[in-house]
Amino acid sequence: MKSQxxxxxxxxxxxxxxxxxxxxxxxADEAAAKIKELEDDGIIRGYSVILDDDxxxxxxxxxxxxxxxxxxxxxxxNDIAKTIMMYDEVESVSLMSSGxxxxxxxxxxxxxxxxxxxxxxxxxxxDGILSTSTHFILKKYKEKxxxxxxxxxxxxxxx
Numbered sequence: 516m517k518s519q520x521x522x523x524x525x526x527x528x529x530x531x532x533x534x535x536x537x538x539x540x541x542x543a544d545e546a547a548a549k550i551k552e553l554e555d556d557g558i559i560r561g562y563s564v565i566l567d568d569d570x571x572x573x574x575x576x577x578x579x580x581x582x583x584x585x586x587x588x589x590x591x592x593n594d595i596a597k598t599i600m601m602y603d604e605v606e607s608v609s610l611m612s613s614g615x616x617x618x619x620x621x622x623x624x625x626x627x628x629x630x631x632x633x634x635x636x637x638x639x640x641x642d643g644i645l646s647t648s649t650h651f652i653l654k655k656y657k658e659k660x661x662x663x664x665x666x667x668x669x670x671x672x673x674x
Contacts, residue, residue, distance in 0.1 A: 520549055521558070525660065528562045565661045577606075577623050577652040578630050580638065581616035583645040592617060595643050604633050616648065627651065 519539060523530060532543040532550070539546065553559045568575045586592050596608050599620055606621040620638070624630040630651070639647050655663045 516549065517553065517558070520546070520553065524550070524559070563659075565658050565663070567663050568655070574625050575623060576626055576630050577621065577655070578634075579650045579652065580620040580622060580634055581648040581650070582618040582620060582638070583615070583647075584617040585643045585645060586617075587643060595641060598641055599638065602633070602637060604630070 516539065520535065523535060523538060532546040535550075536543045536546040541549075550559070584592055584595055587594055592610055596610065596618060599605055599608050599618070602622075604622045604624055606623050607619075608621075609619045611617060611619055622630055622633060624633060630649070634647055634649050638644065657663060
């Protein structure tokens, strides 16, 4: 049942307890209790809003930054990741399994200059970071399973 609740909340975190209960065959109170249990157990860590940045007046630039890092003895990548996570510009930090870089960092800023400053003056200067490679995101089409563009037609010919 937990996995069903998680899947439904991932599709629509604003679903009411009544609707959730009806979909799962339980009462609204039982649905609320199960959600609270998932939150208390730290399985559900938070809820977020997915925006269409083209429709809001605030300029926003996103970038993915690949970092090559020297892991620290007895700590691996954790301390560096924790340092990076503390910056307000940072949306996410992920450890990668293999390849040309170790950490992937997603950041948000008001413009290219702000993101470039963050990378060059804050991120690249952290001890243990060997190199950075920044990729600016030009347009988001889909995020967390949600179509950003208003037209939801599947280009593969599936509807």
